Amino acid sequence: MDKPGYYGTFGGAFVPETLNATLEQLKVAFEQVKEDTSFWAAYQGLLSTYSCRPTPLTYAENLSRHFGGPRIYLKREDLNHTGAHKLNNVIGQGLLVDRMGKKRVIAETGAGQHGVATATMAARFGYSCTIYMGEVDVARQRPNVFWMEQMGATVVPVRDGARILKDAINEALRDWTTNMDTTHYVLGTACGPHPYPEMVSYFQSIVGSEVSDQILEQAGRLPTRVYACVGGGSNALGIFSGFLESPEVELVGVEAGGVGLETLKHASRLASAHGSVGVAQGYKTYFLQDDDGQMLETHSVAAGLDYIGVSPILSDYHEKGRIRFTASTDKEVLEATRLTMKKEGIISALESAHALAGAFREAPDMTADEVIIVNLSGRGDKDIFTIADALGDTAWKSFIIAKAEEYRA
Numbered sequence: 141m142d143k144p145g146y147y148g149t150f151g152g153a154f155v156p157e158t159l160n161a162t163l164e165q166l167k168v169a170f171e172q173v174k175e176d177t178s179f180w181a182a183y184q185g186l187l188s189t190y191s192c193r194p195t196p197l198t199y200a201e202n203l204s205r206h207f208g209g210p211r212i213y214l215k216r217e218d219l220n221h222t223g224a225h226k227l228n229n230v231i232g233q234g235l236l237v238d239r240m241g242k243k244r245v246i247a248e249t250g251a252g253q254h255g256v257a258t259a260t261m262a263a264r265f266g267y268s269c270t271i272y273m274g275e276v277d278v279a280r281q282r283p284n285v286f287w288m289e290q291m292g293a294t295v296v297p298v299r300d301g302a303r304i305l306k307d308a309i310n311e312a313l314r315d316w317t318t319n320m321d322t323t324h325y326v327l328g329t330a331c332g333p334h335p336y337p338e339m340v341s342y343f344q345s346i347v348g349s350e351v352s353d354q355i356l357e358q359a360g361r362l363p364t365r366v367y368a369c370v371g372g373g374s375n376a377l378g379i380f381s382g383f384l385e386s387p388e389v390e391l392v393g394v395e396a397g398g399v400g401l402e403t404l405k406h407a408s409r410l411a412s413a414h415g416s417v418g419v420a421q422g423y424k425t426y427f428l429q430d431d432d433g434q435m436l437e438t439h440s441v442a443a444g445l446d447y448i449g450v451s452p453i454l455s456d457y458h459e460k461g462r463i464r465f466t467a468s469t470d471k472e473v474l475e476a477t478r479l480t481m482k483k484e485g486i487i488s489a490l491e492s493a494h495a496l497a498g499a500f501r502e503a504p505d506m507t508a509d510e511v512i513i514v515n516l517s518g519r520g521d522k523d524i525f526t527i528a529d530a531l532g533d534t535a536w537k538s539f540i541i542a543k544a545e546e547y548r549a
């Protein structure tokens with residue numbers, strides 16, 4: 141039996157004393173909704189009319205034929221409102237905020253996807269909303285900042301440190317410490333202090349509960365393997381939850397391999413040799429750090445996977461050997477994105493394409509009676525600049541430059 145708030149030896153809540161009371165309040169509220177079947181029904185009902193749940197499971201017939209191996213299925217989280225699995229989590233937390241009698245939410249965001257999802261939820265529930273974002277990211281992600289503001293959120297550019305995601309997290313924590321009576325901190329992934337890892341994966345388990353029925357109905361059997369990309373770990377824990385109790389299903393988490401695991405330009409905490417156990421940002425897990433415990437810089441073509449920590453729940457499954465971890469390089473990811481567009485007419489987010497690339501690497505060694513599922517965590521419209529650039533589309537670049545000149549004039 142693990143210590144409360146721990147997953148094996150990972151997790152915990154390493155926070156300033158002042159935050160203990162509000163974390164306790166959150167824990168109690170979450171425990172209550174877990175017991176309450178009417179809460180899950182309300183959650184599911186809201187997502188079914190607001191966000192296309194249950195999302196479909198798509199048989200990728202052309203990709204399956206292309207590799208000549210297993211039948212490949214895609215769980216379509218890209219069809220959620222705001223384009224990814226992130227909405228599952230923020231809608232769940234939004235319902236909890238109401239139960240706790242709070243009226244204000246805050247969040248940190250790097251690429252802006254979690255910020256947009258949180259601003260969307262706040263508009264829907266009528267909460268006031270502040271999003272902390274590094275100044276560098278504000279400049280890089282102008283379209284997302286625009287939409288957050290249009291939905292009524294205040295976007296605060298953070299000017300400390302390197303002015304990126306980790307600095308935004310520190311600023312959000314400062315706000316929370318000051319305003320915890322009125323404010324809920326909407327964490328975007330299955331990381332951070334207890335009860336966040338458990339709570340976020342609980343909301344994302346809606347993906348696993350749908351897909352375990354869908355695959356039996358469509359393929360007539362459990363999958364041989366399930367692949368999901370791993371940033372903080374929420375989409376992976378979501379889909380894996382449907383199969384954790386079925387030991388014959390192999391679960392594969394795919395991290396950001398960046399330029400390659402032999403370099404230091406990646407964000408692979410579990411599959412590479414550069415991750416080690418430490419405590420930071422309120423919890424204990426594998427972090428990318430040097431021998432002195434200094435956090436290393438991460439690199440990935442996909443902003444959503446570019447993070448130094450990983451869910452403590454995944455670190456535990458890694459050590460127990462229940463989930464296998466591997467990584468896909470930027471190059472493999474772009475190739476998998478291109479192939480999926482061409483063969484299936486589906487534009488995958490670069491994050492999700494890590495899982496696709498992992499599956500494509502292994503599919504040729506599998507047989508026709510096997511079945512695999514890839515979690516398509518999000519859609520790739522947001523990645524148009526990166527994809528066009530990588531595929532060498534100069535017409536698109538000229539269009540952007542012409543637009544920029546038009547504005548300047």
Ligand SMILES: *Cc1c(COP(=O)(O)O)cnc(C)c1O
Nearest residue numbers: 329371372373374375444491518
């Ligand atoms: C944010 C994001 C991720 C990474 O987050 P997890 O918590 O690891 O799921 C993956 N895919 C997409 C599309 C995202 O937006």
